[in-house]
Amino acid sequence: MVVLGLSGITSSAAVLYLSLLGAIAGVAAIAGWAVSRSQGLAVTIGRAVLAWLLPIIPFAWVVGVFGAAVVGWGPPDIAFVLTVIGTGGGAFLGIILLGMSRSRYTEAVLSETVELAQWEARLPQRWRYVAIAGMVVTGILGISGLIAEFAFGIDWAGWFYWLIFFWSLFAGVENPRTFRVTEAGLAVGRPLQHRFKPWAALTGYTVTDDALVLQTTAWWRPAYRSDRDDIENLDTVVASLESVFDAHR
Template identity: 35%
Template sequence: MSPSTEPTPTAGTVTDGRVGPPALDERPDDVFAVVTGLYAALLVAPLVTAGVTRVVGDPAVLYLVFLGGLVFTVAVAAIAVRRIRGLPVRLGSTRKRWLPALVAPGTVAVAGAILVGTGQYSSADGLLGTVAAVGGFAAGGILGIMARSRYSKAITELAESHATWRAAWSDRRRRPMQLLGALGVAGGIVAFGVPVVWNHPFLQPLANVLIPMGAVVFTFGQARTYHATSAGLEQQMPAARALYEWDHFEGYTVAEDAIVLHRRAPWRLPLIYDRDDIDDEEAVVSALDQYLPRLPVA
């Protein structure tokens, strides 16, 4: 049997979606390191403070313990992360990038269940647990987005570029999402006001969910920049990037009002580009033709 001819990643190459040494040799940037430190601190500081409440009840002391735990953990974790070369790219290359966001509420839930089961749960534990769960989930989500963005940038910088364009959804396709989002926000506002005449325990949590979700849905279809490369299709947002490999899509269609990229996962929304927004439609279609089949318009 002849020896394997599988290429070894070298400087400036992309192999099977993996980035070669240039990106993997880089230390994490300061912003990524600090956000990682903040994520760790939002888990450690509440845990330490909850432990101290068992022996100290002075609010001033507990505040200093919490604040000191935050600052110390951020500093130590950030310094440690800066030593791990290629961490953002390695993390951003897999779906494990979302694990930090899930670990925070999961850890809090387990700890809360143990405290309740042993009869040691207190209102202070609930407050600190909320800080850890919500803060850790938010920081972990931001960390995942940052890792994905750095991976996308590293891949596309080494890949062959075919076309770049900026487009939003067509008005006809965007209106239903805007209506749905507006209804969600309106429903959340009503849920906030109803307790004045009917105080139900589920209304406040419902409002907390409806308003932010409605706001997010309302923004669906906003203009984004897209970059077609040999590694996949990159979506560039104001503060983030996402790279979709070509096998993520089933194909594309050219409708009267828009070019639509259909994802293989039926529950994922398609990518839609208003044809009037695209400066060079021929270049976009040519780039898509290299990797995706053109499907008939339904």
């Protein structure tokens, strides 16, 4: 919004860029102060269902700029470029904050419950191939869209830039995840993020020839899949899952 306001006064790229950096620094300072003054804020955010909005909120900048263009107040071209940069940076910052808050929440829950079983596993091989293909396709399309827009003037191609954000969904697909079965729920650990799901959020499990699959209650949430060959103590894990699901039925 700061950039939009100044764009009506000046079209200087340097001024608008510095205003963008200043606005980001101001928001970061306010957020840091709020977190430092609020005990357990990260845990509260990590517990909240709407925490996933953190990476989505920065897209309001895109709505503001294009909304201004639609109603006839045409911001300078540099405003669109800075909006893309600001939205991208804000979205990645939101992803980082989301991961940190969920990790803090998971740590808080694990400190007060009993662990029954643990294993490390990657996605099943078939799903790893799918994820790698998704990374390649979204990365190529996203970068190609930027090149087509700014180098060749193909305006509509710039929309492919947003596919880069889907690339982050597939990152780290070859890294194993750490699963912990506890009395309170299931903890899933990645290198940069830990998540916790109470048993009420899971419906059950299945063991196939190549995977251990934990189904979620929400139809739109993907199941947790583990490569069966990576699980060293499969019998112990299955016994623990059977006991907790029996207890929560």
